[in-house]
Amino acid sequence: MKPERIRISYVIGSLAIGGAETQLVRLVNGLDRERFDPSIICLVEGGDLEGTVARDVPVAKPSGDTPATKGARRSITVGRRALSILVGELLRRRPDVVHAYLPAGYVPAGLVGWCLQVPVIVAGRRGFSAGRFGTVWWRTLARLANQAIDVQICNSAALREVTVADERVERERTRVIYNGIDVPQLNRVDLPFEMASSDPQAVMVANFIPYKGHVHVLQAAAKAVQGHPRFRIVLIGDGPQRPTLERLTADLGLREHVVFAGPRRDAAELMKGFDFSILGSSEESFPNAVMESMAVAVPVISTRVGGVTELVDDRVHGLLIPFGDVQAMAEAIAWMLDHPDERRRMGDAGRRRIAADFSTERMVAQTEAVYEEALTRRSR
Secondary structure, X not given: OOOOOEEEEEEEOOOOXXXXXXXXXXXXXXXXXXXXXXXXXXXXXXXXXXXXXXOOOOEEOOOXXXXXXXXXXXXXXXXXXXXXXXXXXXXXXOOOEEEEEOHHHHXXXXXXXXXXXXXXXXXXXXXXXXXXXXOHHHHHHHHHHHHHOXXXXXXXXXXXXXHHHHHOOOHHHEEEOOOOEOOOOXXXXXXXXXXXXXXXXXXXXXXXXXXXXXXXXXXXXXXXXXXXXXXXXXXXXXXXXXXXXXXXXXXXXXXXOEEEEEOOOOHHHHHHHOOEEEEOXXXXXXXXXXXXXXXXXXXXXXXXXXOHHHHOOEOOOEXXXXXXXXXXXXXXXXXXXXXXXXXXXXXXXXHHXXXXXXXXXXXXXXXXXXXXXXXXXXXX
């Protein structure tokens, strides 16, 4: 008789295109079905990545459309719906493990999971903002949730140090598991018409939110085109800053050099068609966009922040610069354009590093081990 599978409920705000959401889907799809029985709870809505979830994994989400109103009324409505589906699904499925992603997931899931006596509660930490931003009320709830959470999985050592120092989470209750990615074939890709060009191009895959650093990247691009007038950068993503960035592009005289390509589910595949990628963030834990670039042998220019240095060796896999240094960013762009052979060697080195150290298979196996270790410790 086969032992009963471990039931795991994954909790996240939505399955919209994003780094945490992508990692959740890769983990769920890769779990050993002989040992684990996964399901997903979306607190706010589904999203484009819902279609990439394995067919045997149920996805629960609130019924009806997300309220279009803004302000306190919308927050209350969304919060009630989220709490209702979270409580309802946990009562229905009675999971052995709740694994919740991002503060909006692991704070309510930690508190509700504790109230419902879920044996093991796991937090998936993907960025630095949880303990340093938000209201006093939210930080209080986060501190309470930290007491209920059995294991905090951080996707970089840098994030682990911040979690321990800023939120006083016990180090023994944390683990570092790096993001995972499958190294794809390097087949030729035909870029969509609006992206295609015979001129040298960079790509930046990042939603238009302030910490991603688009403003500095555009300012650097304006400097770079002075010496390289055929250079273009394609921005893949969307978000609240888009109108501001479109105006800045016009003000900098970059309309012929910048393409706003919108969000793309196939962004990782499209990266193959570019000469290098750029990330200008003020903070990152372990950016998927950089991993995806390296996996297809496209070298990176990135700010030297968070866990980026655990992934990229400067001048080996790409170029690392200080955040906010527009001149350094412009010089890095110019270097990439002027050194195609070195650029290709960097890309090849990055692809080898991803294949050796950051596979999806490794990420899944390490996470499975955390579940089993935590359940064993709880049973004792």
